[in-house]
Amino acid sequence: MRQVVMHAPGDVRVEQRDKPTIVEPTDAIIRVSAACVCGSDLWPWRGIQEVKKPSPMGHEYVGVVEEVGSAVRDIKPGQFVVGSFFASDNTCEICQAGYQSRCIHAEGIGGLGAQAEYLRIPWADGTLVATPELPPADLIPSLLAASDVLGTGWFGAVAAEAGPGKTVAVVGDGAVGLLGVLAARQLGAERIIAMSRHESRQKLARKFGATDIVTERGDDGVARIKDLTGGYGAHSVIEAVGTQESMMQAIRSTRPGGHVGYVGVSHGVELPGMELFFSGVHLHGGPAPVRRFLPGLIELILQREIDPGQVFDLELPLDDAAAGYQAMDERRAIKTLLKL
Amino acid sequence: MRQVVMHAPGDVRVEQRDKPTIVEPTDAIIRVSAACVCGSDLWPWRGIQEVKKPSPMGHEYVGVVEEVGSAVRDIKPGQFVVGSFFASDNTCEICQAGYQSRCIHAEGIGGLGAQAEYLRIPWADGTLVATPELPPADLIPSLLAASDVLGTGWFGAVAAEAGPGKTVAVVGDGAVGLLGVLAARQLGAERIIAMSRHESRQKLARKFGATDIVTERGDDGVARIKDLTGGYGAHSVIEAVGTQESMMQAIRSTRPGGHVGYVGVSHGVELPGMELFFSGVHLHGGPAPVRRFLPGLIELILQREIDPGQVFDLELPLDDAAAGYQAMDERRAIKTLLKL
Numbered sequence: 002m003r004q005v006v007m008h009a010p011g012d013v014r015v016e017q018r019d020k021p022t023i024v025e026p027t028d029a030i031i032r033v034s035a036a037c038v039c040g041s042d043l044w045p046w047r048g049i050q051e052v053k054k055p056s057p058m059g060h061e062y063v064g065v066v067e068e069v070g071s072a073v074r075d076i077k078p079g080q081f082v083v084g085s086f087f088a089s090d091n092t093c094e095i096c097q098a099g100y101q102s103r104c105i106h107a108e109g110i111g112g113l114g115a116q117a118e119y120l121r122i123p124w125a126d127g128t129l130v131a132t133p134e135l136p137p138a139d140l141i142p143s144l145l146a147a148s149d150v151l152g153t154g155w156f157g158a159v160a161a162e163a164g165p166g167k168t169v170a171v172v173g174d175g176a177v178g179l180l181g182v183l184a185a186r187q188l189g190a191e192r193i194i195a196m197s198r199h200e201s202r203q204k205l206a207r208k209f210g211a212t213d214i215v216t217e218r219g220d221d222g223v224a225r226i227k228d229l230t231g232g233y234g235a236h237s238v239i240e241a242v243g244t245q246e247s248m249m250q251a252i253r254s255t256r257p258g259g260h261v262g263y264v265g266v267s268h269g270v271e272l273p274g275m276e277l278f279f280s281g282v283h284l285h286g287g288p289a290p291v292r293r294f295l296p297g298l299i300e301l302i303l304q305r306e307i308d309p310g311q312v313f314d315l316e317l318p319l320d321d322a323a324a325g326y327q328a329m330d331e332r333r334a335i336k337t338l339l340k341l
Numbered sequence: 342m343r344q345v346v347m348h349a350p351g352d353v354r355v356e357q358r359d360k361p362t363i364v365e366p367t368d369a370i371i372r373v374s375a376a377c378v379c380g381s382d383l384w385p386w387r388g389i390q391e392v393k394k395p396s397p398m399g400h401e402y403v404g405v406v407e408e409v410g411s412a413v414r415d416i417k418p419g420q421f422v423v424g425s426f427f428a429s430d431n432t433c434e435i436c437q438a439g440y441q442s443r444c445i446h447a448e449g450i451g452g453l454g455a456q457a458e459y460l461r462i463p464w465a466d467g468t469l470v471a472t473p474e475l476p477p478a479d480l481i482p483s484l485l486a487a488s489d490v491l492g493t494g495w496f497g498a499v500a501a502e503a504g505p506g507k508t509v510a511v512v513g514d515g516a517v518g519l520l521g522v523l524a525a526r527q528l529g530a531e532r533i534i535a536m537s538r539h540e541s542r543q544k545l546a547r548k549f550g551a552t553d554i555v556t557e558r559g560d561d562g563v564a565r566i567k568d569l570t571g572g573y574g575a576h577s578v579i580e581a582v583g584t585q586e587s588m589m590q591a592i593r594s595t596r597p598g599g600h601v602g603y604v605g606v607s608h609g610v611e612l613p614g615m616e617l618f619f620s621g622v623h624l625h626g627g628p629a630p631v632r633r634f635l636p637g638l639i640e641l642i643l644q645r646e647i648d649p650g651q652v653f654d655l656e657l658p659l660d661d662a663a664a665g666y667q668a669m670d671e672r673r674a675i676k677t678l679l680k681l
């Protein structure tokens with residue numbers, strides 16, 4: 002089968018690899034209908050994260066079940082499924098509390114490589130959610146978004162306790178930040194401030210429900226958020242970048258007692274304890290437990306109440322994956338969908 | 342009047358100073374009935390925090406109102422009052438959300454010096470809570486505890502979301518940690534693990550409701566907590582020290598999705614972003630908004646349902662304040678009450 006493999010920063014190839022097979026009785030094999038390139042895939046592409054050996058890429062996927070292991074009870078061959086970027090048993094205490102990405106049996110899909118024709122899914126019953134029937138083709142991008150960026154933006158909004166009466170600020174205008182805006186709107190936030198200096202992203206943010214746009218960054222961005230919130234700061238801030246600057250911008254934009262939901266994968270961040278202490282904010286985040294939200298998100302998509310697939314502004318065949326990485330790296334594309 | 346003044350590390354004196362007077366119409370002057378020495382007073386005593394000039398000490402107090410400013414409506418001369426270590430207007434959006442220690446008009450009582458015969462309280466109506474009548478003398482220590490250590494331990498437990506069905510671990514066996522145990526018990530926690538290697542403190546922890554004692558620290562302490570919680574970690578961890586080691590011990594003892602409530606004043610702490618991200622914990626803390634909890638805590642004390650005053654294991658006249666600092670520094674005393 003064909004699979005996307007990164008050999009070195011900037012060097013992504015589509016190669017012939019063996020089709021995966023059932024390894025554990027709890028596995029399923031799916032035929033991938035669509036995959037995509039994640040902002041986090043750009044860290045190794047840019048050389049900020051080491052590429053130690055040729056690595057299969059991709060952790061976002063939708064597809065049709067081909068085969069299931071002998072211990073799989075709920076997932077059946079032929080079903081269309083959406084899964085999280087972390088496999089989870091969905092039965093341990095951590096899963097039951099809604100933190101499936103930290104399941105005691107958690108396994109990253111990234112290591113298996115979803116940018117491929119076929120994909121092995123560990124803990125299929127715990128990881129995958131099947132749609133009632135094969136979904137119409139135009140909903141594929143939105144269902145694919147649910148598998149990571151939508152689920153992650155949603156978790157950011159939930160962790161930031163976005164809701165009625167709240168002013169929510171969003172740091173980061175990538176796909177996750179934009180879908181954080183959508184989530185905050187769905188959760189009933191009163192006011193949603195998107196922080197972005199890119200016109201096309203501002204436009205999409207407004208479409209998803211942003212009421213205000215702030216173009217300033219760092220200290221100036223914090224000052225603008227304070228200006229817009231009577232000097233107090235936002236109730237809720239979604240951090241969707243993962244750098245020192247973005248984390249501090251998020252913490253400083255939040256009022257004492259407010260909530261920071263941080264979902265940008267942390268790179269080189271050190272939080273100063275004393276400042277954090279006196280900030281009085283709530284801090285919660287990490288790898289999103291997408292599985293917690295999948296059933297509800299799939300329902301919203303199938304009922305056409307949300308259209309998160311709009312974050313895909315570039316669609317390419319799997320064979321052109323490298324061009325998809327490049328377009329995102331150069332910020333010509335918000336997010337690249339790879340069609341199979 | 343007599344007032345405790347720190348001149349340099351290890352150099353605390355009781356001096357004659359002018360009795361404070363009303364400065365703002367929202368002020369009150371109280372005659373202090375009892376004050377005490379805080380763990381945070383030991384930082385400058387130990388030279389870890391600079392003593393730039395002779396500084397009035399103390400921020401915990403109970404007393405009787407002597408005089409109020411022209412704009413004070415609720416607090417009356419003659420009332421017995423308990424207040425927080427931060428003055429607050431109790432009307433701004435931050436106060437109304439329960440974060441009075443970060444009130445837009447917040448003023449630290451420490452700068453005024455509560456270890457004295459008289460004390461000026463800014464924002465008297467917002468800061469002070471009066472008891473219905475003069476309390477019996479034996480309740481003074483507990484009411485005094487409410488003004489900081491009890492309120493702070495309570496906030497730690499609330500921030501850690503201690504409650505029914507939860508296993509709560511407490512890092513730190515000072516007065517705040519011990520009262521975190523008491524708070525977790527009151528909040529209905531199922532299991533409370535006190536981390537302490539001091540026999541007298543272990544004993545008090547058990548009296549306050551601890552079900553388990555862990556004597557190990559650092560990585561060994563974390564391993565013990567994991568052992569005691571089926572490998573998952575505690576649901577809730579109260580951090581009541583403020584060092585790098587104690588913060589990391591708290592974060593690592595908490596299960597993914599669990600809550601760390603940190604109330605130890607942060608000294609030299611830098612939190613590694615990547616580890617925090619993948620920990621999946623909730624982090625909340627800071628200077629406790631004691632005012633939020635005071636009415637309820639005073640009620641519990643007056644009804645003799647809790648006896649937090651037990652943390653005072655040394656009682657001295659104000660004139661012997663230096664001996665009280667020394668006893669706490671050498672860990673001969675958990676907490677020193679200064680009688681006036």
